[in-house]
Amino acid sequence: MKVRSSVFASFILIFEVIGVALFLRGFFPVPVKSSVEAKSKLSDLPAEPLAGSSPNSSRLPQPLFRKLVIMLIDGLREDFVFGPNGRLYMPYTRHLVERGSSLSFVAKARPPTVTMPRIKAITTGSIPGFIDVIMNLNSPALLEDNLIWQAKTAGKRIVFYGDDTWVRLFPKHFMEYDGTTSFFVSDYTEVDNNVTRHLDSTLKRDDWDILILHYLGLDHIGHISGPHSSLIQPKLLEMDDIMKRIHGALVSKEEEGSLPYLMVLCGDHGMSETGSHGGSSEPEINTPLVLVSPAFKRKVGMEKPGVVEQVDLTPTLALGLGLPISQNNVGHVIPAALEETSLRDQLRFLHLNGHQLSCLLKDSMPDYQKAAGFEQFRVAEKAHGNWMKLYMEGNASEVLSNMGKKVLKQYLEALSAMSAALSKQLGKYDMYSMIAGMVFVFQLLLFLLLALPEALSGEAIVDLPILSSMLSLPFYLLCLLLASVHVLVCTSTESSCYFCSLSWGLVFAAVALSSAMFCILINMATRRLPIGPKIHGRSPLRSNSSEWTLSELDVLLLAGTVGHTLSLAASSFVEEEHQTWYFLLNTLSLTVFQDVCRKYFREERGSEDEDEHILPSRDKESHPFAPSKSNIYLEKWLALAVPPFTLVCCRLLRSLNQTGVQWAHLPDVGHWLNSSEHKMVLSLLSAFCLVLIYFLVQRWCSWVSKVALALGLLGVYSYRAAVGNVLFPWQHTSRTTSR
Amino acid sequence: MWDHEIRAMASTHAIIASSVFMATVLLAVFVPGFSVYGMHLLWIYAVSGAVTAVSVSVFWLLGISPPTKKHTLGYKLSRLFRSCLYFLLSCLFFHTVVVLYGAPLIESALETFSLSVLLTSLTTLRCLCVLGPHVQAWIRVFSRHGAMSVWDTALQITVACTLIGAWLGAFPIPLDWDRPWQVWPVSCSVGAMIGYLTGLVAAPAWIHYHRKHLTYKCK
Numbered sequence: 001m002k003v004r005s006s007v008f009a010s011f012i013l014i015f016e017v018i019g020v021a022l023f024l025r026g027f028f029p030v031p032v033k034s035s036v037e038a039k040s041k042l043s044d045l046p047a048e049p050l051a052g053s054s055p056n057s058s059r060l061p062q063p064l065f066r067k068l069v070i071m072l073i074d075g076l077r078e079d080f081v082f083g084p085n086g087r088l089y090m091p092y093t094r095h096l097v098e099r100g101s102s103l104s105f106v107a108k109a110r111p112p113t114v115t116m117p118r119i120k121a122i123t124t125g126s127i128p129g130f131i132d133v134i135m136n137l138n139s140p141a142l143l144e145d146n147l148i149w150q151a152k153t154a155g156k157r158i159v160f161y162g163d164d165t166w167v168r169l170f171p172k173h174f175m176e177y178d179g180t181t182s183f184f185v186s187d188y189t190e191v192d193n194n195v196t197r198h199l200d201s202t203l204k205r206d207d208w209d210i211l212i213l214h215y216l217g218l219d220h221i222g223h224i225s226g227p228h229s230s231l232i233q234p235k236l237l238e239m240d241d242i243m244k245r246i247h248g249a250l251v252s253k254e255e256e257g258s259l260p261y262l263m264v265l266c267g268d269h270g271m272s273e274t275g276s277h278g279g280s281s282e283p284e285i286n287t288p289l290v291l292v293s294p295a296f297k298r299k300v301g302m303e304k305p306g307v308v309e310q311v312d313l314t315p316t317l318a319l320g321l322g323l324p325i326s327q328n329n330v331g332h333v334i335p336a337a338l339e340e341t342s343l344r345d346q347l348r349f350l351h352l353n354g355h356q357l358s359c360l361l362k363d364s365m366p367d368y369q370k371a372a373g374f375e376q377f378r379v380a381e382k383a384h385g386n387w388m389k390l391y392m393e394g395n396a397s398e399v400l401s402n403m404g405k406k407v408l409k410q411y412l413e414a415l416s417a418m419s420a421a422l423s424k425q426l427g428k429y430d431m432y433s434m435i436a437g438m439v440f441v442f443q444l445l446l447f448l449l450l451a452l453p454e455a456l457s458g459e460a461i462v463d464l465p466i467l468s469s470m471l472s473l474p475f476y477l478l479c480l481l482l483a484s485v486h487v488l489v490c491t492s493t494e495s496s497c498y499f500c501s502l503s504w505g506l507v508f509a510a511v512a513l514s515s516a517m518f519c520i521l522i523n524m525a526t527r528r529l530p531i532g533p534k535i536h537g538r539s540p541l542r543s544n545s546s547e548w549t550l551s552e553l554d555v556l557l558l559a560g561t562v563g564h565t566l567s568l569a570a571s572s573f574v575e576e577e578h579q580t581w582y583f584l585l586n587t588l589s590l591t592v593f594q595d596v597c598r599k600y601f602r603e604e605r606g607s608e609d610e611d612e613h614i615l616p617s618r619d620k621e622s623h624p625f626a627p628s629k630s631n632i633y634l635e636k637w638l639a640l641a642v643p644p645f646t647l648v649c650c651r652l653l654r655s656l657n658q659t660g661v662q663w664a665h666l667p668d669v670g671h672w673l674n675s676s677e678h679k680m681v682l683s684l685l686s687a688f689c690l691v692l693i694y695f696l697v698q699r700w701c702s703w704v705s706k707v708a709l710a711l712g713l714l715g716v717y718s719y720r721a722a723v724g725n726v727l728f729p730w731q732h733t734s735r736t737t738s739r
Numbered sequence: 740m741w742d743h744e745i746r747a748m749a750s751t752h753a754i755i756a757s758s759v760f761m762a763t764v765l766l767a768v769f770v771p772g773f774s775v776y777g778m779h780l781l782w783i784y785a786v787s788g789a790v791t792a793v794s795v796s797v798f799w800l801l802g803i804s805p806p807t808k809k810h811t812l813g814y815k816l817s818r819l820f821r822s823c824l825y826f827l828l829s830c831l832f833f834h835t836v837v838v839l840y841g842a843p844l845i846e847s848a849l850e851t852f853s854l855s856v857l858l859t860s861l862t863t864l865r866c867l868c869v870l871g872p873h874v875q876a877w878i879r880v881f882s883r884h885g886a887m888s889v890w891d892t893a894l895q896i897t898v899a900c901t902l903i904g905a906w907l908g909a910f911p912i913p914l915d916w917d918r919p920w921q922v923w924p925v926s927c928s929v930g931a932m933i934g935y936l937t938g939l940v941a942a943p944a945w946i947h948y949h950r951k952h953l954t955y956k957c958k
Binding site for chain 1 (some may be wrong): 881
């Protein structure tokens with residue numbers, strides 16, 4: 001059957017899109033949420049369990065805190081506060097951690113460690129997937145149930161200053177706000193001053209309940225010059241000073257008899273050794289979490305901070321403020337924060353958290369009964385009821401408190417089990433759909449490859465052997481085979497699978513299409529490729545005329561491309577992918593060099609006497625009658641010199657900056673140049689490079705752009721000199737003479 | 740067509756391969772605590788020495804190097820001197836190439852140089868034995884359709900196999916498997932050795948299989 005090229009192309013395009021969509025549906029796990037719009041309400045909360053009689057009150061325990069200040073510092077790494085340098089960086093905070101009434105934890109952020117998913121995680125308690133990274137730049141309003149919405153609904157007045165992502169996520173939630181944009185990454189001063197300028201007036205007033213500050217400067221410094229830069233310490237000292245001011249204001253406002261304040265210092269994500277973030281390495285996911293409140297026990301010395309999940313903050317804050325926990329929360333409350341309340345309240349808090357988690361588990365898992373923790377929670381709930389009964393009867397013995405502690409322990413175990421089960425559910429891929437999508441896409445790709453010469457020829461018509469394939473036996477056998485595989489897979493897997501949940505008609509169409517494509521592919525392949533012994537018959541003459549000869553370069557390029565693609569399947573190779581590139585590039589240069597050598601040294605002989613082979617002892621000789629001998633010589637030596645020059649340049653570039661995982665820590669030329677005693681060399685080198693850029697580029701420019709280019713390059717140098725990376729030529733001398 | 744040569748080649752290659760094994764076995768017997776990874780440089784030099792000695796003597800006995808017109812002592816001496824010079828130059832050349840491929844420049848220079856000595860004794864030495872110290876002849880042999888005898892074809896195959904073996908041997912070095920053979924230059928030299936042995940086996944076999952199609956311009 002003959003098909004027009006355009007029809008063929010649109011057919012391929014449509015199915016390609018379907019295949020990719022199927023793959024993506026499997027790759028991005030189904031979000032764990034009951035529904036987007038639903039919010040948990042105070043009235044829906046479960047009653048306090050009580051064995052025997054009907055449940056008594058469904059009241060929430062008293063909130064623990066009256067005022068809440070969240071100070072979120074973007075890119076705050078755990079060791080900036082708790083590490084050995086913490087005393088230098090943040091002395092006041094460190095003092096609070098060691099001696100004040102505070103709780104400190106290392107909060108583990110889940111990858112992707114990017115600001116917006118982290119904000120979503122802190123406010124909703126769920127774990128946003130990688131798809132949220134795409135939305136990071138253009139964040140629409142957050143519709144899910146979240147802490148801010150709950151607080152606003154409960155009548156809390158919220159003030160926000162900082163990153164305008166919050167303002168976009170929570171429009172109309174804040175009583176007062178001032179967003180700063182994170183667009184100018186090289187600005188690390190103004191972006192924080194814009195937050196701090198409101199601080200004094202806000203702290204003086206008493207008309208707010210929740211104050212959220214989001215400082216971006218530290219993250220910007222990380223992006224500019226990494227976590228070991230000299231800019232880090234002044235920035236952290238500034239943050240520490242703000243911490244001190246807030247704490248001082250809160251302490252002075254505290255009244256006897258009213259509820260205490262809570263101050264939270266946290267980071268949304270960490271910072272890798274190079275200052276970036278987004279991945280899942282230890283320094284990126286470990287952030288400090290410091291809770292300061294007079295409600296906590298006063299510390300006596302530095303303890304090793306415990307490890308919690310970042311999302312654990314959400315239920316803790318919600319319960320502390322007396323709000324319902326947001327519906328999609330997967331974190332569990334931090335037990336240390338509740339320790340100072342009565343046992344009854346503690347159990348009630350844990351019960352509320354457990355109830356919310358079990359509801360979420362019910363919604364997101366078809367076989368939630370089997371999930372670890374669910375049954376544990378049921379048992380704990382029952383024990384809680386029994387304990388309540390004894391408690392209501394006025395029993396106040398040792399036995400009761402021991403029993404209560406046991407219930408508490410059961411609750412905690414159940415909570416962490418359920419939380420883990422939910423987190424695991426979030427990170428699961430739908431392998432079958434992914435494989436099906438991939439097979440689809442690959443088939444189409446091969447199709448395209450095979451049909452390309454025909455489709456692009458003058459007639460623009462592709463001849464598809466559809467009928468002969470559809471009527472062949474392999475087609476039906478393949479259909480049967482694929483259908484049986486589908487049934488087998490769908491009946492045996494436990495987890496939900498998108499491809500299995502499709503209707504039978506659709507699945508059968510897909511199976512038929514896939515097998516038809518397979519048959520057509522085989523058909524076309526046998527027609528196109530004359531596979532046979534012809535290629536191997538290799539007399540020099542015939543192999544020259546045949547179109548299937550490949551030079552060494554072609555073979556190398558093909559093998560390199562295929563090999564590189566295959567190597568990406570192994571994570572060890574991906575980690576050191578640059579090494580593969582270096583290696584293949586070197587090999588390519590060497591092969592080109594060998595090719596050039598061969599060409600020039602052989603041609604000399606070939607042009608003179610074709611038949612006479614060279615005598616081994618003959619010396620190299622020049623052309624007797626060359627019209628422009630020097631020109632040919634120049635060209636020859638240029639051609640000979642370029643590949644080795646490329647090789648040397650590659651080697652130099654390679655040792656300029658060590659990357660990858662294994663050898664990134666080794667000293668390299670970049671370290672040597674950046675150290676302060678070699679500033680002169682660095683200045684000369686960068687000046688030379690900038691001049692070189694100018695001379696290489698200016699040839700094709702008009703004089704206006706030449707001037708612009710020169711000014712631009714001068715600007716680059718001046719900027720670097722102003723920052724302190726390089727020196728001006730007069731700087732060194734002027735310093736010695738004037739001072 | 741080339742039965743005699745093929746038989747001679749197969750036996751030559753068998754002798755050379757057995758010399759490699761002998762060198763390793765002797766080391767294992769006489770040096771206490773010997774292992775290919777642990778005492779790698781020793782192994783490299785032993786194997787290079789064995790291959791050098793055996794190849795030179797075998798090819799000299801076979802007498803396949805190009806006929807020389809002059810038989811004076813001075814000419815022979817100058818040939819010997821040039822051969823040694825080429826050997827050394829080839830070591831330096833391999834060293835440069837390996838450094839360009841990313842071997843450390845200063846730190847493990849001895850290891851790198853040992854690898855280049857091994858590569859030289861596996862490749863250049865054979866060129867010297869078969870073709871003599873004539874660069875033009877080498878270039879001819881390694882051009883397309885440049886082989887003029889079965890020995891030239893065998894030379895092409897063994898050299899290509901050795902270099903490809905060393906090339907492939909470099910791939911596991913940057914990976915995070917933490918094996919003893921990932922240390923520089925163990926995997927490369929072992930890869931080169933395995934490639935060389937494969938070449939020794941493959942060359943006579945390939946020529947035997949293709950003997951009907953092999954045509955040389957002149958012999």
